Amino acid sequence: MHKMGSTFRKNFYRDWQLHVFMILPILYLAIFNYYPMFGAQIAFKNYIAARGIWGSPWVGFRHFITFFTSFQFNRVVGNTVILSLYEIIAGYPLPIIFALILNTVRNQRYKKTVQTVTYMPHFISTVVLVGMMTMFFSPVAGAYGFFNQLLGRGIPQPIMGLAGTFRHFFIWSGIWQSLGWSTIIYIAALSSVNPELHEAAEIDGASRWQRIIYIDFQAIMPTAAILLILRFGSIMSTTFDKALLMQTSLNLSTSEVIATYVYKVGLQAGGNFSFAAAVGLFNSVINCILLLTVNKAARKMSSGEIGLL
Secondary structure, X not given: OXXXXXXXXXXXXXXXXXXXXXXXXXXXXXXXXXXXXXXXXXHHEXXXXXXXXHHOXXXXXXXXXXXXXXXXXXXXHHHHHHHHHHHHHHHOHHHHXXXXXXXXOOOHHHHXXXXXXXXXXXXXXXXXXXXXXXXXXXXXXXXOOHHHHHHOOOOOOOHHHOHHHHHHHXXXXXXXXXXXXXXXXXXXXXXXXXXXXXXXXXXXXXOHHHHHHXXXXXXXXXHXXXXXXXXXXXXXXXXXXXXXXXOOOOOHHHHOOHHHHHHHHHHHHOOOHHHXXXXXXXXXXXXXXXXXXXXXXXXXXXXXXXXXX
């Protein structure tokens, strides 16, 4: 024990500059990440602003029970999970495929042009994106309804605002916006592939398709697996602002997710911060359980080679 302490002090004095650099990140995490965790206790209290967090009375699991017994619980949780799974199934493979395709392009000017064009939608704000979709698919003639004018006829109702089309517009507009940006990490992983592997495989008679599958895809598989694990860790979270902006009275049955429900019931209606905190804590717990479960499954399936821990 004494020897370990002596070694630690020796290393500390030797690398004290590095420890000084760590002070600011540690303070940042302590102030903005760990200290706010004490505020999570309002989920078990009837928060009264005049009394503060510590002075508000305890109510136990009352807010959780209110949420679980709500007639909208099954709908909002179901909509949230369906949207998240839809996004994973439809949006997760596309950046991988797109990165593999771009990696095979030899014309660098064309490749950079495609990358730039596909990156650009990422910088469009959610408000602007929803406004663009509203204008394109509006049934109103004149300056609006680009696609209706393209078809040469008006559509009697706003197709983007219908319950049956909301999920498709929500997911595929997000895929269009993030596809190019999401490929960056895969392209970076592909850049580490040794060109000699492709040369050796080509000499051995491997086709381009075989080289993509057995060399390129294998190189990005650990990165893809980690991103998938992290995505499952946020399956109970859906983009709040986009869901709220696209929400109408016609698509409420499919667009009402946990985030919008909490905003309306917990904050907008009566400023029930404790209820909002309870639902947020419920989401965090479920996401944490899913993250650990998927991570454990990935490590077991890969014999410990892939995983976060």
